[in-house]
Amino acid sequence: MTEPVRWGLLSTARINEAILKGARQSERTDVVAVASRDQARADDYARERGLERAYGSYEELLADDDIDVVYNSLPNSLHVEWSVRALEAGKHVLCEKPMDRRVEAVERAFDTAERTDRLLMEAFMYRHHPQTQKAAELVREGAIGELRQLRSLFSFTLADEADVRMLPELDGGALMDLGCYCISMQRVIAGEPQRVFGVQRTGGGGVDVGFTALLEFPGDVFGEFHCGFDLPEGSGLEAIGSGGKLFVADPVRCRDPHVEVNGERIDVEDVDRYYLQVENFSAAVRGEAEPLLGRDDALGQVRVIEALYRSAATGDAVSL
C-alpha cells in the first residue's frame, strides 16, 4: 500500500483546526509538521495537536525533505510569496483562499508550479462539498429553466479592528475574505463574468468592510452580491431562471446541506468539506485523482477580484 502523503502547516492560523480535523479522517494524509515564526509557539502547537515536528521558521519547514505538501494559511498578502517558495522547495501547495488580489501574482504562482512540476490548489473547501456540485448540476440540467439571475449574501460581524482581515497591509477586506466565495459560487454556476461593477464601504484599518457587486456573465446573466464585516451573520445563494428558483441557504459552511428548488427540499449528504479537500489534494499528489481546482479557476477568481477593486476605486464598471 502507498504511504500517506506528508503534510506540513505553514502558520498556526485558526483555520488549521478544520484542516487537521479533515486530515485525521483521510487515510491518504498525515500532517507531520508545523512552522511558526516563534519556536516555542510551534512547539506548543505541535505538542497539543500531536504533530511530529515543529519549526521556528517557515524556511526550516520547507527544507524538511520528509514533507510532500504544504498547507499555506498565512495572511492573504503572504499567500503567493510563500506558495512560490514552497513550490521551489519541491512541495505541493494547498493555498488558502483568496490566493491574491493581483492577477500577476497568481499567474506567477502557477508559472512556478508548472516549472517545478508541483501541484498548486486554492483552498475553496466548499467547492468539494456535494451541495455545491448538486446546485450547479441542477441549474445545468434546467431545473429552473434558463438561468437569468444570481444573488448571494455572505456576512458576519467582525468587531475587532486589529484582526488581520481588517488590515490593508495584509490584504484584508470583506471582498477578499467573504466576497471571494460569492464570486466563486456565481462563477461555478454562470461562468466567467465579462464586466463587473463594485461599490465598497471603507472601515477598519482602511479596508473594505462591506462590498456590493454586480457581475455580468455571458448571455446577459447577472450576479448580485453583498458581503460585509459590518453586518449580522447572513448567507445564501439564489439562482433564478425563466421557470424557477434555486436556493442554497448555507453555501459556504454547508451546515444542514440541502438545495431548495421552487420550495422543494433536496437533501445532500452531510460530509466534512475540509476532509474532502484534503483527500482530493492528497489523492492528486499520489496521482490517483485530478485536483478539483487549478490554474484556470484561480485565475478566474483573481481577475474578478482585481477588477472589482478597480471598479470600486474608480467608480466605474470594469470589463474583463
Added chain:
Amino acid sequence: MTTLDAPVKWGILSTADINRKVIPGMHASEKAELIAVASRDQKRADDYAREWEIERAYDSYAALLEDADVEAVYISLPNTLHCEWSIRAVEAGKHVLCEKPMSRYVADVESAFDAAERNGRILTEAFMYRHNPQTARLRQLVGEGAIGDLRIVRSCFSYALYDPENIRLRTDVEGGSLMDVGCYCVSGSRLLAGEPEEVYGAQFVGSSGTDWVFTGTMRFPGDVLAQFDCGTALHERDELEAIGSDGSLFVDDPWHCVEPVIELRRDGEVERIELEHADSYRLEVENLGDAIRGAAEPLLGREDAVGQARAIEALFRSAATGAAVSPG
C-alpha cells in the same frame, strides 16, 4: 355645491386591467364616488360602465375631462401617456392620481408637477404599496433603529410573461421590467435609504425589445448600498430585505401587501410582526380624496415622483452606456 364631507367624484381614463384593483377600492370607500369612465371607443366605454356600475361613459379622454362634476381622475393609460394626460387633466381643473411609473424622463415629471402647481391641483403617483400600513411600519422600524444602522437594501419583483403583444413587453408604450415592476424596488430602496448618489444598471433585452430583466445597484448617502432585480422573464418573486448593523427586516410581500407581515431578524431570533390586512388601492384613493378636501396631505408628491424619475432615468442611461451614473 360640494360639501367638505361629500365623497370625491372620480373619473377613470382608460379601461386598463389595473382598474380592477382600483375600482373596488373606490366602491368600498365612503370618500369616493366613481361617476365616469373614458375609453377611445364608445361601445367599450358603455360596456365597461355597465360592468362596473359607473354612471357615465365617454368615448374620449377629453370628453371626460370636460365633465364638470368630475373632481379627480385616475390615469391608468400606458406609460407614454401618463404625463401628457396628467397635464391635460390638471389644466381641466381635475386632481390626478397617475399610475406608476409617471414617466422615465425627469423633465416630463417636472412638467406635470409644474402644470399641477400652476393650476392649483393635486397630482400624485399611484404607488399603492406606500399607502399600506406594512410599508409605514417597515419605514418606522428602520427609522427607530430596530436593525441598527441601515447598510443594505435588497429587493426583487419579477414574473414570467412571454406574450409580445402584452403592453408590458412593448417598446412603443415604454414597457419593460424596470418600468413595470423595478420601479417598486427603486421606490422601496429610496423609501428606506433616501436619494441615490450613484446607480449602475444592467439589462437583458429580450426579443420584444424591452428589458426582460433589469438589475440595479445603487449607492445612497452614508454608503447604504442597494441592489435589486426585476423581470418580465423571471420566476415570480417579490421580496424586500433591509439589513442593518444589528439585524435585518424581511418582507415577503412588500408590494402587493396581501398578507402583511414583517420579520425582524436579530440576535439569532425572528420576530414576526403581523399587520392587519388593508386595501392599498382604497387607501391611495382615500388619501387623495382627503387631500382634495383639505383633510390630509397627499402622501406622495412632487419630490417623491421626481426622485423616482431621476433614479429610473439614470438606471436606463447606465444600462445603455455601461457606465455608472449620478442621478440628477
